[in-house]
Amino acid sequence: MDDRPRNLKAMLSEAKDTSELMVDLAYAALYFGDADMAEEVDDLEARMSDLVHDMRAVCVLAVRNPREADQMSSILQVISAIERVGDAAVDISRIVTKDLGIPRDLLADLAEAEEVSHRVLVSEGSHFAHRPLADFELPVAVGMRVVAIHRERDWITDVQGDQIILPGDVLFLHGTPSGIPRLRQLAGAPEWHAPTPSDIVAPTDLDRAIDVLVEMKNISETAVGLAYSALVLRDPGLAAEVNHLEDRLDDMKERLEVWVLRAAGDYVDPSPLRGLLHLGQAAEEIGDAAQQIVWLIEAGEEVHPVLELALGEADERVVYLPVAEGSEVANRALADLQLDIDPGFHVLAIRRGGRYVYRPRGTNFLRPGDSAIAAGPDEGHARLAEMFGHVLVEDEEHGPVLVAPDELAGQDS
DSSP states (O other): OTTSOOSHHHHHHHHHHHHHHHHHHHHHHHHHTOHHHHHHHHHHHHHHHHHHHHHHHHHHHHOOSHHHHHHHHHHHHHHHHHHHHHHHHHHHHHHHHTTOOOOHHHHHHHTTSSOEEEEEEOOTTSSSTTEEGGGTOHHHHTSEEEEEEEETTEEEOSOOTTOEEOTTOEEEEEEOGGGHHHHHHHHTOOOOOOOOOOSSOOOHHHHHHHHHHHHHHHHHHHHHHHHHHHHHHTOHHHHHHHHHHHHHHHHHHHHHHHHHHHHHTTOSSOGGGHHHHHHHHHHHHHHHHHHHHHHHHHTTOOOOHHHHHHHHTSSEEEEEEEOOTTOTTTTEEHHHHOTTTTTOOEEEEEEETTEEEESOOTTOEEOTTOEEEEEEEGGGHHHHHHHTTOEEEEETTTEEEEEOHHHHHHHHO
């Protein structure tokens, strides 16, 4: 990879984005039963290995005194956690490549997960072909955003609106599953039908195992998002919530194992259940990686400034927004706001009265005085701030800063 970034900040940002893309693709490969998509995860693992090697080398070469060694150790800790997330993604993808087996009922239930990933090949003569991505406003039109483009042997992970889509490109998207039919129509791809549950009524224990696996998927991905947020915001309360989620994952994995073993007695051939155990292990590993990240906050370790800069420049920006009185979002349910469609942000947690509501549902309301932690594309940050009753102003020293509209008016006068 001769074109990989050479500075540590850029490499950290790319490694974080790559690990999250790997998880998205691994679950998508499972959902769609797509061996080609699973092999894409292996390709990205090779890219990740190169990045991890180079980042560790840069960290070692940069140390000149004991204080710098302490700061660099925080970077090495995060690098290790990012690598663990990528490794867990590979374990998920191998459920497909090694044909370990997954019940159809799980695939149908994955469709009910908060967000799904999709892979689509762009055909010559389609609406997408030879046009810039910005023309389609996909987060609004279909509720999905392009997180990567695979073009021949190259990966484009820093996808901007001026990116021209070419026939033969493979687009990787993340978002709400309801937009998949329209997306495939725009790409000129064949019609696709979501997996449906089997006609056979699943045993009670298998039902429980499947339900807990979908919950583990959502919790593990949320834990990673909150862990990065805790690191950037240096928030001990948020770090404590990540530990709480990791404890839940441990408990859920133990219950999962019991339910799968019980369910195996109802099958003549229990081998299709092996994939469930692998999925549970991978979800727990992702949770452990999140806990590894927040250990830095809990232990009061000195965090190198490059971490905040790198994580702030990743494809998915993590933002912390107070809900202003009289704002567009005040006293409204998340389902009504549809922030995941426009401006394309997913709310990771709501802070209210010193406590966090993690992975909030659509029925959760945003109240004045609440603060939301959300992740989404950089281009939607200004619009999101406006909806929360703030103006986003670029500061030369600190980057984007939230300012109340009346403060901005006072400066102008």
